[in-house]
Amino acid sequence: MSDKNIYRAIVGTNSWGSKAYGKVLRGSGVDKETLRQTVREAMDKGLAIFDTAQDYGLGMGQKLIGELCPKQALISAKYTPGTKYAEGQVRRSFEKDLKDFRRDHVDIYWLHLPNFIEQNLSEMIELYKEGKIGNIGISNFSLDECKRAKKLLDDAGVPLFGVQNHYSIIAREWEKNGLVDWCKENSIQFWAWAVLEEGLLVPPKKGSKLSVMKLIYLNRQSRLLPLYKKMYIIGRRHGITAAQVAMAFCSSKGIVPICGCRKPYQITDLDAAADVHLTDKEIKVLEQTADSTGVKILGADMFRFAVRKG
Numbered sequence: 001m002s003d004k005n006i007y008r009a010i011v012g013t014n015s016w017g018s019k020a021y022g023k024v025l026r027g028s029g030v031d032k033e034t035l036r037q038t039v040r041e042a043m044d045k046g047l048a049i050f051d052t053a054q055d056y057g058l059g060m061g062q063k064l065i066g067e068l069c070p071k072q073a074l075i076s077a078k079y080t081p082g083t084k085y086a087e088g089q090v091r092r093s094f095e096k097d098l099k100d101f102r103r104d105h106v107d108i109y110w111l112h113l114p115n116f117i118e119q120n121l122s123e124m125i126e127l128y129k130e131g132k133i134g135n136i137g138i139s140n141f142s143l144d145e146c147k148r149a150k151k152l153l154d155d156a157g158v159p160l161f162g163v164q165n166h167y168s169i170i171a172r173e174w175e176k177n178g179l180v181d182w183c184k185e186n187s188i189q190f191w192a193w194a195v196l197e198e199g200l201l202v203p204p205k206k207g208s209k210l211s212v213m214k215l216i217y218l219n220r221q222s223r224l225l226p227l228y229k230k231m232y233i234i235g236r237r238h239g240i241t242a243a244q245v246a247m248a249f250c251s252s253k254g255i256v257p258i259c260g261c262r263k264p265y266q267i268t269d270l271d272a273a274a275d276v277h278l279t280d281k282e283i284k285v286l287e288q289t290a291d292s293t294g295v296k297i298l299g300a301d302m303f304r305f306a307v308r309k310g
């Protein structure tokens with residue numbers, strides 16, 4: 001499973017695990033059996049790549065991956081650095097991850113934030129050279145930080161696999177400032193997280209359950225009506241839903257969408273959307289309409305507050 005082409009789309013798991021988290025944030029929790037069926041659908045569709053981190057599902061997400069995912073499934077996990085560094089911290093955290101995953105290896109391991117880049121990446125390079133990590137990626141990095149990380153990895157003879165940043169129809173800053181092109185020029189994958197903006201890019205249905213996210217989004221949803229309309233029209237042309245248009249928007253540009261899936265139909269949708277190619281004209285219409293609404297969610301660099309100064 002080393003061919004990069006298999007990374008068509010990624011199953012996001014940050015709402016796996018805690019029922020309370022699901023209920024409060026998303027309006028409903030899902031049970032273990034539903035997640036089991038979701039995993040089965042992902043395996044059947046060849047979308048067997050699960051993206052996670054220690055805090056997902058209030059700490060339960062990784063354990064569920066270990067319990068529910070068969071050995072052939074690929075795991076994309078992260079080390080989340082704080083604003084202090086203590087030698088050996090990545091290895092210690094990684095060993096805990098392996099216990100959660102019930103494995104001796106992680107397929108892709110990301111440095112979740114650009115804190116202590118040299119120190120943390122050096123530890124990841126050691127794990128890579130020991131064969132415990134299949135690929136190294138970086139997440140929530142600016143272009144300058146990406147270049148710094150790549151230089152360090154190049155010097156160690158280790159490829160930079162990918163950059164995982166926030167990107168969607170309404171959050172395209174990483175494209176505008178050249179990061180996405182830099183990735184393409186260097187054969188580095190760009191993975192987009194929250195392509196549905198945690199539900200904001202799913203046009204609301206009448207009678208759907210209220211949740212914290214939906215309350216936060218209420219005002220923005222009405223401003224996004226022109227975009228929803230275009231997504232519907234374009235989706236109908238391709239036989240997909242408006243939400244799938246947000247996924248296909250990424251894959252049509254060579255960007256790998258990570259989509260939060262906790263129900264089997266969401267895998268089916270993601271798989272189908274990743275094969276749809278929107279035309280340049282359709283992409284332009286979506287971008288222009290999104291820009292004209294002026295709607296943003298904290299911007300594409302929303303975790304900068306957690307990055308150490310200096």
Ligand SMILES: NC(=O)c1ccc[n+]([C@@H]2O[C@H](COP(=O)([O-])OP(=O)(O)OC[C@H]3O[C@@H](n4cnc5c(N)ncnc54)[C@H](OP(=O)(O)O)[C@@H]3O)[C@@H](O)[C@H]2O)c1
Nearest residue numbers: 012013014026193194195196197198199243259260266269
């Ligand atoms: N690297 C990082 O710093 C970072 C940060 C955040 C997230 N991530 C990764 O990115 C993933 C995606 O982000 P996310 O899960 O927060 O948000 P998301 O994928 O943008 O949106 C999830 C929302 O979309 C809905 N949805 C999913 N598939 C759908 C479909 N086919 N049709 C209609 N609605 C659909 C879900 O509905 P339900 O509520 O009904 O399930 C949920 O409300 C995460 O799971 C995580 O793996 C990475």
